[in-house]
Amino acid sequence: MKLDYTLRLADDALIMGHRLGEWCGHGPILEQDIALTNTSLDHLGRARSLYQYAAEQFNQLPTENKIKAFSSVALQETILAGKNLDEDDLAFLRDGWDFRNHLLVEQPNNDWAYTIARSFFYDTFNYYFFSELIHSSDESLAAIAEKSLKEVTYHLRWSSEWVVRLGDGTDESHAKIQYAVDELWMYTGELFVMNETDKETLRQGIGADLNKIQPLWLDRVKAIFEEATLNIPAGKWMQQGGKEGRHSENLGYILAELQFMQRAYPGMEW
């Protein structure tokens, strides 16, 4: 359960980091290009710590459990050869349905407003989530949370200001950010769904209580939207599935790009 939990956090960080990294060289101006890639590197740094920790947990499992854990033939061959998995194996050789990231983070960049709205929803969640996770009974997760919270505090400040800037900006920028918010809203519900992994890790004092985080998240979103003159979307129906490995087609494209090199040239370094 803890492994599943760790992997979800790692997958969120990797996929979000990858999405923001896609802006590299395409930012509207040099300064914002650098801002996004800096943030991307924060996410990737967190992904590394979490994958390392996940690999450590995985390698202690009995072999029969290891074999059943992931469908990827590349991983199974490594396991059958008696080798330990490392952070790169988990990031580059797992198949899509073994990824546990939220649907929100795999949504495409589309335009600047869309990217900002996605970041804002995720950063707000991360802020309250890691504020809880620093109290985890698991020392490694608590330590990662503590480091992440400093980074995430800045991410939230940055994306909140952009939401206000666009929302309370010109007619065009307002329309674009409101559209993005409306489109992405249905992916925010999954952030607070307590699945089996969440319930079990919470019982063990390892995981965070998402029911506690949801009202905090909503209050912050409402406050920023008010300042930004944006409306909270009326839609109540929420998408979910990412945490169970059921993803949108977006993840397949991300992994095709992200994993191509290691799949085609196993063990390649540069």
Place this chain on the structure above:
Amino acid sequence: MTQQNKNEWPLWEVFIRSKAGLDHKHAGSLHAADAQMAIENARDVYTRRMEGVSIWVVESKNIIASDPGEADSLYEPANDKIYRHPTFYNLPDEVKYM
């Protein structure tokens, strides 16, 4: 002064203090729509490799610069007045680090 393109964000000058106790030094310039964004852009552009602990930004138009054409009258007169340097004193050995 050329007319600022109205579609372009204003230019800001960035000053970074590398560690507590040292002066802020000019690090460079960047574009930003407002002061808040200028601080954040400066943070991302100029301190991501641990270059600083404090940032000042000021809109470039607020910097008043001396005229290079006046260099002769402004700076030349100082060239032959080396007695303004405190190098003619004999320092006792006990005084270190001067």
